[in-house]
Amino acid sequence: MIKFITFEGGEGSGKTTIIDNLLKDLSALGFDVVKTREPGGSKIAEEIRHVILNKENTAMDYRAEALLYAASRRQHLQEVIVPSLKANKLVLCDRYLDSSLAYQGYARGLGIDQVYQINQYATEGLLPDLTFYIDVDPQIGLSRIQSAHRTVDRLDLETANFHKLVRNGYLEVAKMFPQRIITIDGKRPILEIYEEIKNIILEKMNAVTKEAK
Numbered sequence: 630m631i632k633f634i635t636f637e638g639g640e641g642s643g644k645t646t647i648i649d650n651l652l653k654d655l656s657a658l659g660f661d662v663v664k665t666r667e668p669g670g671s672k673i674a675e676e677i678r679h680v681i682l683n684k685e686n687t688a689m690d691y692r693a694e695a696l697l698y699a700a701s702r703r704q705h706l707q708e709v710i711v712p713s714l715k716a717n718k719l720v721l722c723d724r725y726l727d728s729s730l731a732y733q734g735y736a737r738g739l740g741i742d743q744v745y746q747i748n749q750y751a752t753e754g755l756l757p758d759l760t761f762y763i764d765v766d767p768q769i770g771l772s773r774i775q776s777a778h779r780t781v782d783r784l785d786l787e788t789a790n791f792h793k794l795v796r797n798g799y800l801e802v803a804k805m806f807p808q809r810i811i812t813i814d815g816k817r818p819i820l821e822i823y824e825e826i827k828n829i830i831l832e833k834m835n836a837v838t839k840e841a842k
């Protein structure tokens with residue numbers, strides 16, 4: 630039974646829109662759906678998120694960063710995900726441990742295996758039943774969200790390079806978990822991607838849609 634679904638991808642991959650639409654449509658089909666996100670999703674986890682994403686924390690060490698993401702994940706898991714799963718709800722989570730594997734493990738260079746291990750401790754091995762990785766060229770993703778930018782400065786270039794690494798990280802992680810992670814071609818129109826994802830979920834849940842006219 631599919632109960633815990635996560636969504637992964639780089640900037641501008643359309644995750645948020647897709648999750649919002651799923652919440653609406655799956656709820657209308659009668660599923661009891663919980664939408665949540667990482668880092669954050671509960672009060673303490675949101676406080677940790679604030680520390681991690683605070684632009685003033687330029688001195689943040691990469692390992693400290695990975696541990697903070699794992700701590701935020703643990704808290705969110707205990708407060709939101711596990712109780713929701715116990716109550717038989719369908720949990721849709723925007724990012725989960727694969728983000729740490731791709732961003733901290735691969736792109737920051739800490740090593741996917743090492744970051745997996747600290748997350749193993751944080752989650753006690755609780756993996757999603759299903760993960761959608763929405764794969765999009767970071768140039769397309771970034772242009773979707775910064776279409777007003779005229780010139781590319783040094784920071785933009787660094788960011789673009791980092792996001793290329795993140796994408797390679799995700800592709801690597803998807804290869805490691807072929808049963809769990811479904812890679813979706815994210816360069817198509819968002820509604821087309823959404824329909825594909827929704828159909829996969831419904832198929833996997835063996836749900837009979839009553840859309841036959």
Ligand code: TYD
Binds near residue numbers: 639641
């Ligand atoms: P957020 O604004 O939630 O990004 P998005 O809308 O793209 O999901 O910021 C979360 C940032 O944190 C995002 O850049 C990805 C990063 N991140 C990690 O590096 N590791 C992690 O484990 C998680 C959950 C997120």
